Amino acid sequence: MTKVSEKQVFSMPKCLNDVPTHFCPGCHHGIIHRLVAEAIDAFQLEDKAICVGSVGCSVFIYNYIDVDSVEAPHGRAPAVATGVKRARPDAFVFAYQGDGDLAAIGLSEIIHCANRGEKVSIIFVNNSVYGMTGGQMAPTTLVGQKTTTTPYGRSPQNEGYPLKMAELIGSLEGCAFSARVAVNNIKNIIKAKKAIKKAFLAQLKNKGFGFVEFLSACPTNWHLTPLEANKRVETEMMAYFPLGIYKDIVE
Amino acid sequence: MTKVSEKQVFSMPKCLNDVPTHFCPGCHHGIIHRLVAEAIDAFQLEDKAICVGSVGCSVFIYNYIDVDSVEAPHGRAPAVATGVKRARPDAFVFAYQGDGDLAAIGLSEIIHCANRGEKVSIIFVNNSVYGMTGGQMAPTTLVGQKTTTTPYGRSPQNEGYPLKMAELIGSLEGCAFSARVAVNNIKNIIKAKKAIKKAFLAQLKNKGFGFVEFLSACPTNWHLTPLEANKRVETEMMAYFPLGIYKDIVE
């Protein structure tokens, strides 16, 4: 064998602890965690970042992303983040929330936080279901989707319509950046990375509130294989939740 | 004097108790109460209406409008109305809320109620201030406006921007009717009457959620005379909160 020099072209981000995750096989949370960690590395925020965790499958985020962290009650991460940021304006403050957390119980907190233009960044994982608690309906559950609390499928008559958060947040004056992305394929992953950076920049440049909604797969509670779940993100979720940038006044 | 026959062309609506109100001089709540009562009369809803009162200067609504009533905790009228309507689908259910009540503490409840398309009607009184508790900042307080908790004027940097509820609610799928009206002059009063009826029809025809936002004067907490306050509705409030119909799928 001839001598070749080898270079590692993919390694895990520095601020991501190199440990196994507790997520189910094929769960996108793992990818999203890594992308967030990459952005922290990219802007060298590890030492000034404060992460606000939320309640949901991502509750252990502080075990993965190696930055100072505080745990918020279910739905209240934007309020906790507000408290942290007001107390330490020089810190880089971000929160990570699921769709039950952000769009159901925490709807008021996220809207007011965005509307105040808090200089914080929110990573929002929309998997159209409550993961941690066993697959109940989320505000983002699609019409007709069966969950453990909509055994006959979500019906607009009884439960109303899936909430489009990226659009709603984007419509608020205090919001500097709002986008919806996905991580189901490489093209979307690349766009997602850019979106996270933009949301972070909104804070770093003191422009206002930054928001990135991820369409995410929950194979377990969708009762699909990881591959089927990954496909559903494209076929069903994107059809109702269009990817795109809904607000951008960062530059 | 020659004999003439006289007809009463203006009298108080039947379902409005003919008693003095507790409102301050020039407060628009009194006008709005009457318009709501007129619409109840018009559709003959007195016997099947259930009113959900809220906490704010309008807390005594049940002393004025003579229909079955229940009092909701601050901000929760849409949830209470949901409970009433689900329990008695044949009843006509409406709630009356102030801007602190609806757009601050109760933001989540109003959005979810609208998004579920609950067949209820909401009368929303936006006077850009907390009346009952003594003039603190509301989510609708205008930029620069001085209140007892923004003594130096509302600043977008610290408190963010006034929330435009009629637009926000109108953007939700479950909403059948959303409008913003005013009662500062006769032209607007006529439009307001129509809007209330439309919102009621949304419920009566089972189309969905009906919402009417009233721009309303609070002379006391604006520290203006009633006439100045009435004028401010036009000059300052309408400039930021445009009157209009933001959603109408009733017919």
Next chain:
Amino acid sequence: MSSKKLLVKGNEAVAIGAIDGGVECYFAYPITPQSDIPEYLSRELVKLGGTFLQAESEIASINMVLGAAAAGKRAMTSSSGPGISLKQEGISYIAGSELPAVIVNMMRGGPGLGGIQPSQGDYFQATRGGGHGDYRTMVLAPSTCQECYDLTIEAFDLAFKYRNPVMILGDAILGQMKEPIVRWKERSIDPNEAIKWCLTGKKGRKQRIIKSLRLEEGSMEALNEKLMKKYKDMEQDIKWEEFMVEDAEVVAVAFGSIGRIVKSTARKLRSKGYKVGVFRPITLFPFPYKQLREVAKKGKRFITIENNTGQMVEDVRLALCGICETEFFANMPGKVSTPEDFIEPIENMFK
């Protein structure tokens, strides 16, 4: 084969009890370890034509209950720890508005997010009214799946009898364990039970107002007097269990799942020759003060055992006051207790 028995989780037993108790409207927000309740009802209540709605939050759900209760319906919600805390304002309103409602708390470990481990840490919150003002909820603490079922049915009856919220206080153990239950024979619920006070639209009568604002002079005092009297009246529905208390030298006082576990301990200790009995309060509010006092008068020694840092023990002390003391064994929240855990502390009482 006893075909009438069902093997169900405590949570499911509560849900089935709700159905047999005539629940018409159920509103709740998911939280472990009680989500089987909404899951069951989302399937079954809907089939029966009742209302099932997953609310956007615990606060919305308790207020939907308030609305449905004002409309005269048998309404219910369920949650655990953090969710119950969020409902406190609403519970205070429901009590202050004198409305009936059933609220289930399947306790989990706290404080804060805590976890879904067993705990009885919400005893004070349940019995002293975690919300503001001088209201109380009636509190029923089942210790078997059958009791989960039975007491849920009774909770509805009691809620309407007193026009007051009634809480079922279970816990993570009880909610998750399965045991056979037997359903009651069908019984009829008076369809007019709320006709005298509920909101229907006022046709044919005067306006009704359901509210808790009390500003007119003397009205707040009057409401509170009335509530006090009501709480006194509830004493007629006090429930408790005495297990081998008659000849016991030492009586362990314990409720809920710990109550049943302590019964196992008592059996084990009896087999070792120790005369141990168990006093298990079933209504935690009103607490069986008199009943426990009667036992104390017979000259026993007491030990209170809870899965918390010491809450019911205050009620036990208040009951025994002047007669004797009680030991307390603090079985920390989060601990999955077994009968063995209580052998030593009880045995020590014999030394």
Next chain:
Amino acid sequence: MSSKKLLVKGNEAVAIGAIDGGVECYFAYPITPQSDIPEYLSRELVKLGGTFLQAESEIASINMVLGAAAAGKRAMTSSSGPGISLKQEGISYIAGSELPAVIVNMMRGGPGLGGIQPSQGDYFQATRGGGHGDYRTMVLAPSTCQECYDLTIEAFDLAFKYRNPVMILGDAILGQMKEPIVRWKERSIDPNEAIKWCLTGKKGRKQRIIKSLRLEEGSMEALNEKLMKKYKDMEQDIKWEEFMVEDAEVVAVAFGSIGRIVKSTARKLRSKGYKVGVFRPITLFPFPYKQLREVAKKGKRFITIENNTGQMVEDVRLALCGICETEFFANMPGKVSTPEDFIEPIENMFK
């Protein structure tokens, strides 16, 4: 002229106390009868470079406090009745996360919406932790405007000493009445008081995690053990007042504004020849059990007077247990009490 005296409302005294206690971040939502606190701080705290933010709700505000406290700041919120109920989940989280915070409850009449009349109906909620789980907040109950000021300053020190929420439990009377206060001399607060545990961004050290999730085996038990010990330690900061207790035959136990009103009653009764004293707990949690017991041992008769249907009286009973009983005079919530109201019940103790 004593130019150093300020004539201020109790609410303002709290706000000034907060400033002199070094408050850095204040978050709250308006509610009568305490809105003077945010109104004062919106003017004055901002001038000093502190953070004042009117939150969108009580829930948001308590969670903003959680965030600012995690960042190591002296953070505070204030509310009344319904608003405090809504904060219960957050308070449980703050206690479970072992964070310092000052929470003011200027009680109003309940339950439900109730009204802004005087009441002491939130005693249980304050002292037993209205939220879920086995946490407690330290509770300080001022009875004068000066105490409103002093105790608010001390509340911050105690919150940081124990890393636990501290509640100021005032009421509608105290919040609205004006009285002269004297401000303390300036004192320095250690700018590094939180440096060992707070979040700053981890530069130069390991990651810190502030949380209340306790899932690892044994960790929930460990937290609760630690909290229990902490609450025991707090007993070193118990405060109470004895007023003409020494030679008294009858001792009235009362706290807060009722405490001071009962002092007037005692004076009136003394002038009639009755030997009456007043025992006024200032820390309601931890309650001065031992101190009250000491008084009881001297052979007095007791009457507990509260502006509620009977809450603190349980603590008094627990304190006296085995020595003597206490009478209870239920002064209903909503009642604006005057010294005359208590003459008869106390006089009756001499019959």
Next chain:
Amino acid sequence: MSRIEIREDRCKGCLLCTTVCPEGILIQGDKLNSKGYKVIMCDPAKKEKCRGCAFCAEICPDGVILVFKTKKEK
């Protein structure tokens, strides 16, 4: 010719009615009612001009004004 009836005890003297009367009939009087408000009155000079349009009543927040329209009998 039409006329209005002013229920003085209800009037809070806010003057909103004065902004909408097309004939400018309404003016503030000197009289204080039992609540201490200066009540509205019809300008005696213009009283006759009332068209019965009820604009004043429509905008009055306190239900002070009742409006009567006179039809000449044929």
Next chain:
Amino acid sequence: MSRIEIREDRCKGCLLCTTVCPEGILIQGDKLNSKGYKVIMCDPAKKEKCRGCAFCAEICPDGVILVFKTKKEK
């Protein structure tokens, strides 16, 4: 020629990586890891085709794959 390193203990067998590899190198193996998941493997036949694009690693939720690119030394 490049290569990937598969940290088998981490793999949960979700197969997401198989959907993005432009050369179809990755396939499910038969091996169970200590958690009981069937781990991913390189098709021995195609192994050599790895371009070092790191797509597999980018989409892997569990940080299983590390990627090395080989530069021929001049």
Next chain:
Amino acid sequence: MYQDVIIAGFGGQGVMFIGNLLAYAAMEQGFNVTYMPVYGVEMRGGTANCTVVISDEEVGSPIIFYPKTLIVMNQPSLDKFQPRLVPEGILVVNSSIVDESKVEKEKFNAILIPANHIADNLGESRMANMVALGAWLAAIDEVKLETVEEVVRNQFKSKGEEIVNKNISALRRGYEFAMEKAS
């Protein structure tokens, strides 16, 4: 030394304001003092009253059921509080709008003062409250007119000389009116 007073009237009559002034003055004279406002149910324009307690000892209750003195600015306040005034108590009544015949003159030390009219005559109808306070000051010993005047001067400093003087005249007119009546 112990003195107390309940001051009652409509919301707009400034009863809270004179209660405050009095409390300040008492404080300035070195007394212990409490001031306790009570608002009615109505948003604005409802009834209102406040209690001021002045003492050289610690003040126990800021709330008094049987006041030693009373200032009533309108009819409902007379109806409500007169029955609670201690026998021989001082009762200042705004006779401009209160029905004199309802005042139990034999039972109390009543000062009937047409406060609104006096104020109107001064061209400042809103200062009836100051007039009434002046009258009350004439009837008690503990708080000095001069101290109240000084407090007024301090409080209104920023509003200009004219306002200060008007308020002080109103106070003095009330004081003098009561003195004349008494003599």
Next chain:
Amino acid sequence: MYQDVIIAGFGGQGVMFIGNLLAYAAMEQGFNVTYMPVYGVEMRGGTANCTVVISDEEVGSPIIFYPKTLIVMNQPSLDKFQPRLVPEGILVVNSSIVDESKVEKEKFNAILIPANHIADNLGESRMANMVALGAWLAAIDEVKLETVEEVVRNQFKSKGEEIVNKNISALRRGYEFAMEKAS
């Protein structure tokens, strides 16, 4: 009569499922019974165990610290629960993936059964749990194989004959394996 068992393994191994079956069977035989599941922290695929208590008296505790019998499907479960098994207790071990050398054969009544292999041989690798349950049934007297089979039949009725039969074969193979070993 009193019997109890802790059944433990990975989340995916179906330990909860056989615990349930057993509880049903005991109930059908007229016993009092409790079934208590305990999930691990991980979302899915973590460790899990359940306890079944069977008695002809009222069942006190559904939680047992020192079980009389034990079924362990994986290594961590052996490590955790073996030390708590009562002396002479019945210990069913899935020897397909558990290290036999760690089993304290002298202390307990151990049944080492290669449940995964047996199930694989039946062409149903997921039925290792049924095999293990069958082995356990062979070792105790209280619950009958036949009752469990009947419960299986009822539970899987809707899933078709084939599934029912496969499960029953797995059960029986486990039962027979244990019987042979014992004899």
